[in-house]
Amino acid sequence: MKIIKAKDYVEMSRKAAYYIADQVLLKPNSVLGLATGSTPLGTYQELIQLYQNGEVSFNQVRSFNLDEYYSLGPDHPQSYRYFMDENFFNHVDVQPENTHVPDGLSPNPDAFSADYDRQITNAGGIDLQLLGIGSNGHIAFNEPGNVFIAQTRLVDLKEHTIEDNARFFDSKDEVPRQAITMGLKSILGAKRILILASGENKADAVKAMLEGPIDPNLPASILQLHPNVTLIADEAALSKAGNR
Ligand code: GLP
Numbered sequence: 001m002k003i004i005k006a007k008d009y010v011e012m013s014r015k016a017a018y019y020i021a022d023q024v025l026l027k028p029n030s031v032l033g034l035a036t037g038s039t040p041l042g043t044y045q046e047l048i049q050l051y052q053n054g055e056v057s058f059n060q061v062r063s064f065n066l067d068e069y070y071s072l073g074p075d076h077p078q079s080y081r082y083f084m085d086e087n088f089f090n091h092v093d094v095q096p097e098n099t100h101v102p103d104g105l106s107p108n109p110d111a112f113s114a115d116y117d118r119q120i121t122n123a124g125g126i127d128l129q130l131l132g133i134g135s136n137g138h139i140a141f142n143e144p145g146n147v148f149i150a151q152t153r154l155v156d157l158k159e160h161t162i163e164d165n166a167r168f169f170d171s172k173d174e175v176p177r178q179a180i181t182m183g184l185k186s187i188l189g190a191k192r193i194l195i196l197a198s199g200e201n202k203a204d205a206v207k208a209m210l211e212g213p214i215d216p217n218l219p220a221s222i223l224q225l226h227p228n229v230t231l232i233a234d235e236a237a238l239s240k241a242g243n244r
Contacts, residue, residue, distance in 0.1 A: 001223065001229045001230070001231055003231045003238075004231070004232045004233075005233065005234075005235070005238060006232060006233065006234045007234065008198075008234050008235070008236075009042055009199070010042065011234065012043075012196060012233065012234045013041075013042030013046050014046050015232050016040070016043040016046070016130075016194060016232050017043050017046030017049075019230065020032070020043070020128065021047060021050050021055065023127060023192070024058065024061060025056060027127060028057070028059070028060045028061070029062070030061055030128060031061075031063070031064065031124060031126050031127050032061055032062070032063045032064075032126070032129075032130065033063070033064055033065075033066065033128065033131075033182070033187070033190055034063050034064070034066070034084065035065070035066050035130045035132050035140070036066070036067070036083045036132075037132040039133075039196045040130060040132060041087060043130070043196065044088040045087075047088070048088065051092045057093055058092045058094040059093045059094070059095065061098065062099075062100075062123050063099045063100060064100045064116070064119070064126065064182070065081075065084060065099075065100065065101040066131070066141075066182045066187075067080060067140045067179050067180060067181040068080045068081065068101055068102040068180050069104050069175075069176040069178075070104050070154055070179050070180055071105070071178070072104045073104060073105045074104075076104075078168050079104055080101055080102075080104075081101040084099065084101055100119065103180070104179075106180070109154040109180055110153070113152040113180060116152045116182075117152050117186055125189055125191065126186075126189065126190035126191065127190070127191050128190065128191070128194060129190035129194070131194065131195040131196070132195070132196055132197070133195060133196075133197050133202055133205050133206065133209065133220050134160075134161055135164055135202060135205055136160045136161065136205065137205040137208055137209060137217075137218035137220045137221065138158075138161060138220070139184070139187065139195075139223075140181045140182050140187065141180075141181035142155070142181060142183065142187075142219045143155065143156075143161060143219070144158065144216065144217040144219060145217055148184060148219070149184055149188075150185055151183045151185055151186060152180065152181065152183055152186055153181065153183060154178055154179070155178065155179055155180075155181055156177060157175075157176070157177055157179060162175045184222055188223075188225070191228065193226055193229040193230070195229065195232075196231075196233070197232075197233040197234070197238075198236065199234070199236050200236040200237070202236075202237040203236065203238070203239045205218070206231070206233060206237050206238060207240040207242075208221060209221050209223065209224075209231075210231075210241050211242060
């Protein structure tokens, strides 16, 4: 795994935005795998800035988001579709019909998930997958102890993740208990992976991802098996990892 160090969140976001913009400049019709959460927020802001400066266009880009809370519709302010529209898609020239986020209201999540994977395959696979990391080492909503290699599917969220994400809701009780998530198989199928980490609360997970055994209890550790992963992390997130 290649590691790019950043001083802080702002520098991490800037470096990540350039990394993604480079991908799109080299291949304007790139298929991007996109992530939500507080970590990539600054990256999207930087990308919007690059777009507004005329340095990059998303006109031909196709995108597939990692996950969505199961039971939240696109109008719910905490749904990941809403997050993506508000924080990125509405501010750049991506064609709305080329953006995909799992349907949190799908009446048949199994069929939906199989179709989502088929659409990714039909688009030629993901060129660049953007990831965050949960403080328990989850990626997308692939929780510790879940089946390690799986396709897109409906999953139950761990209490730890519900507590972490409760900060975005009025109360913990409002956090959905399930989500549709891209599986690690689909994620590992990406040609390149960019994972971001910021803040001290990610330091244990980052250390285990980089130095620990490949272990389903730390889902991000499977990234050690992918040939083209770049981690952009700030000093706080790297503070527990050995000298590099
Ligand atoms: C959620 C998302 C993940 C994200 C994680 C960390 O659980 N499903 O994709 O990486 O939160 O979020 P944050 O970046 O807010 O710390």
